[in-house]
Amino acid sequence: xxxxxxxxxxxxxxxxxxxxxxxxxxxxxxxxxxxxxxxxxxxxxxxxxxxxxxxxxxxxxxxxxxxxxxxxxxxxxxxxxxxxxxxxxxxxxxxxxxxxxxxxxxxxxxxxxxxxxxxxxxxxxxxxxxxxxxxxxxxxxxxxxxxxxxxxxxxxxxxxxxxxxxxxxxxxxxxxxxxxxxxx
Numbered sequence: 001x002x003x004x005x006x007x008x009x010x011x012x013x014x015x016x017x018x019x020x021x022x023x024x025x026x027x028x029x030x031x032x033x034x035x036x037x038x039x040x041x042x043x044x045x046x047x048x049x050x051x052x053x054x055x056x057x058x059x060x061x062x063x064x065x066x067x068x069x070x071x072x073x074x075x076x077x078x079x080x081x082x083x084x085x086x087x088x089x090x091x092x093x094x095x096x097x098x099x100x101x102x103x104x105x106x107x108x109x110x111x112x113x114x115x116x117x118x119x120x121x122x123x124x125x126x127x128x129x130x131x132x133x134x135x136x137x138x139x140x141x142x143x144x145x146x147x148x149x150x151x152x153x154x155x156x157x158x159x160x161x162x163x164x165x166x167x168x169x170x171x172x173x174x175x176x177x178x179x180x181x182x183x184x
Contacts, residue, residue: 015161019168022131026124026172030179033120037183043115047184048104051125054097055177061090062170068146069163072156077149080159084143087166091136094173098129117184124176128169135169138162 036042068083102122105111110118142162145151151159 048101050097050101057094
């Protein structure tokens, strides 16, 4: 009797391919950052404190997202709703803190144009934020479905996909934050 291998949902495969392309985008940008920095004409600046706050917020949101996944596996619908809403609030807090960070950069006279270091910081954080906004939209959709109790312990692919993407964004931000903290 042949052993049946578990099938991976097509949407999960598509998500992993998309994540691989995002990794390549940011790997290319951070590599370009290091190459350009070595050429000189590089303005030094203080990394905004708001970026530290962003890191705490996104790490917290990753924790609450994982709690939502754990809760749906137990059919704890109220906990799923609560954790997804908290994740969404923390994600919006991250967005707000990014704008505070950019404001701090402007106060330091680090602009999008005029010096390559500022351009790279805005490009890296802005591209991450664009991807995070996509994650917030997915989280809003997932939260709405959770509120309508469309998920259960046997059917939670939407929550699972949202969680994978959200954890990816968390890891990507931590990578960018550490990279910028070391190389600013």
